[in-house]
Amino acid sequence: MDPHGRQAPVLCIGRCNRAHVTYPKSEQRIPIRLLRGKQRAETYEQMVLRTLECLEQVDTLAVAYYGHPGFFVSPSHRAIRIARERGHEAFMLPSVSSFDCLLADLGLNVASGCQIFEATDLMIRERSIDVCSHVIVMQVSSLGDFGYSFAGFDHRNLASLREYLRKYYPDDFVVTAYYASQFSVAKPRVDQLKVAELTLENVKSIATLYVPPLRTATLHLRRLKEYGIEEKLLQNKTLVPLNVKSEDELIG
Ligand SMILES: C[S@@+](CC[C@H](N)C(=O)[O-])C[C@H]1O[C@@H](n2cnc3c(N)ncnc32)[C@H](O)[C@@H]1O
Known part of the structure; x- marks a missing residue:
């Protein structure tokens, strides 16, 4: 607690x-x-x-x-x-998670969407990553390891996660290995590194990996018109022609 x-x-x-x-x-x-x-x-x-x-x-x-x-x-x-x-009155009380600490310490507002993955689940199911979302990968250190190590996990499969992320992000895209402080007097540790630098030396045991959005998601003109908010949202925006079925469907 x-x-x-x-x-x-x-x-x-x-x-x-x-x-x-x-x-x-x-x-x-x-x-x-x-x-x-x-x-x-x-x-x-x-x-x-x-x-x-x-x-x-x-x-x-x-x-x-x-x-x-x-x-x-x-x-x-x-x-x-x-x-x-068994007939007991049982309930859970919420508390502050590492995710909450990450939002506060990295100053994130994840209103553009946020995917939270468990590292092993992400990899063994080859889950789809939405690069327009904030992406958080939990339990990186125990990727593919169902055992327990009091001394800390060995990150033995970290390289496979790095290679998977490289399918979605450029090698020099900057991500964060985040370590929330476990003591109120200490500061969190925030290590910024490139995707290609996700190695055993750079990511320590309790880290949560944070990947910022690569780009903003595309707007659908049809929806903007439906809601009557196109004028407001399209101010100062450049229309980018996209190769889609209907010409006025999407803008970047
Ligand atoms: C089994 S989960 C437990 C999460 C915990 N219930 C919570 O509320 O944060 C363990 C994972 O939480 C994250 N985590 C736990 N402590 C952390 C810390 N001090 N800094 C960053 N991430 C942490 C890591 O992703 C770690 O692999």
Whole structure:
């Protein structure tokens, strides 16, 4: 719940105070050595089971995850679903995710659209990237790696992501390897590098990759006319003839 060095939202603190939080005793924790060499899915299932086990022992249980408990996190959602099926009142409180920190630290307003991908999902499904959108790639370090490493992932498949991005962006297009600060007194780390420089040396373990829009999306004249907003939107714009079926369909 200490969300990337930011203060936990007041709502969460209030609810947790009411929940009379007690921290698990050392023998109740899952030792790190048991997580080594395991598939993450197995560990996540263990987290769900431990949550449900604890729920049977207390009146009110609060479970803390880092960042937003539901953003790129599966055991929280699963534990809540099963708890509800078992008749408990269970809910999730939102918190500050690494995505929220990225928006604030990089000064982004993603109104032109934003695609958020999980790195492995992006690659194994060869998902289509919309270069007119802001693109955020999570879990770059564990691309193609379902294991767990307390010391940090080894980015073994980063080169394949670089090659995939090169299909969409020029080699010298500047992207950001972003590291939100984990302490309120520290600054975030923001490394700007070219697509071709996405190498093991340049991208560290917890990074989220941010790719800005390559260009703005095309406007459809037909829609502008339909909404009666063409005059306003076309001011100071240059019409670019495009090879489309209807002449007045698109402008750049
Ligand atoms: C399993 S997800 C958990 C996300 C977390 N629930 C959140 O709200 O940010 C882990 C991924 O979140 C991103 N992440 C987590 N901590 C980060 C940080 N300090 N800086 C940048 N990205 C971070 C990375 O993409 C990392 O691979």
